[in-house]
Amino acid sequence: MIKHFLIEIILILLWINPCPLISQTTALSPLNTGISENSNDRENVLQISYIGNMGVLLEAGQHTVLVDGLHQNYKPIYEHPTHETVQQLIKGEYPSFSEIELILVTHKHKDHFSPKYTYDFLRYNSEAILVGSAQLKEEIEKVSKGKEKKLIDRVEVVPYSYNINQVIHKGIEVESFRCDHTNPARHKNIENIAHIISIDQYNVLHLGDTDIETLNNLFHKINLLNRDLDIVILPYWMLLETSSLADPIKKLNPKKIIATHIDPTNWSKTVANIEQDIPNVICFTKVNEKIYLRK
Numbered sequence: 001m002i003k004h005f006l007i008e009i010i011l012i013l014l015w016i017n018p019c020p021l022i023s024q025t026t027a028l029s030p031l032n033t034g035i036s037e038n039s040n041d042r043e044n045v046l047q048i049s050y051i052g053n054m055g056v057l058l059e060a061g062q063h064t065v066l067v068d069g070l071h072q073n074y075k076p077i078y079e080h081p082t083h084e085t086v087q088q089l090i091k092g093e094y095p096s097f098s099e100i101e102l103i104l105v106t107h108k109h110k111d112h113f114s115p116k117y118t119y120d121f122l123r124y125n126s127e128a129i130l131v132g133s134a135q136l137k138e139e140i141e142k143v144s145k146g147k148e149k150k151l152i153d154r155v156e157v158v159p160y161s162y163n164i165n166q167v168i169h170k171g172i173e174v175e176s177f178r179c180d181h182t183n184p185a186r187h188k189n190i191e192n193i194a195h196i197i198s199i200d201q202y203n204v205l206h207l208g209d210t211d212i213e214t215l216n217n218l219f220h221k222i223n224l225l226n227r228d229l230d231i232v233i234l235p236y237w238m239l240l241e242t243s244s245l246a247d248p249i250k251k252l253n254p255k256k257i258i259a260t261h262i263d264p265t266n267w268s269k270t271v272a273n274i275e276q277d278i279p280n281v282i283c284f285t286k287v288n289e290k291i292y293l294r295k
Ligand SMILES: [Zn+2]
Pocket: 107, 109, 181, 209
């Protein structure tokens, strides 16, 4: 009797969470040529961990880059890392990643960027740099109260233009360019910068808060074709307009798409809609969830 009861409890637990050991890792099916998942062999692997909203931590071949990862609680509709996670990122103690050499920020909105955390990061990591807009530099200068010129000099400003700005730092190459923020009626003064990160053998494009129309127009201004993109990281709303979706994202031809900026209070429907329509997409919803990609 007791034995049966215990077996039933175990079965219920398994039903609730059938695979608790791998719940932190999103399993990838090899949907597209070139990349598949293999989390056991770390060599030649690109690791990506989700840092909330549009934040991602990337590592390949010991090179580590954080994009839009230093932010904090702003509004319930934006997922954000805990203070503890941010401290791990700053101190190079984030599990299974090495110290961050380069941070990138798309724009200064609070769900992407905390000037205080970024200042703390640059203080702690004296060889690391930040690449982003002049607006970010201004915000960090305010925190430093005009002191610490050397720290401020490690902010590499990307001019807000359609010329690609190239930075190479510790073997990581970043090409950055203007990619306007969605909803210009509200945000026309915000400089949103997209970054193409070449890290080891991988090319990753992070678009920040933009939209399909802006991306379509960008093709007339910047040559984005034949970039051999492994991954494009974008806000989920770019995947909702399926009629217009096809063109600009198909033109970029990434092997995988990572959808972010998903409202954590109401994510399951969004994720189901996106996954139903797009074959090679991964939706990030839980901070610290990780994926492993391999060529
Ligand atoms: Zn924004």
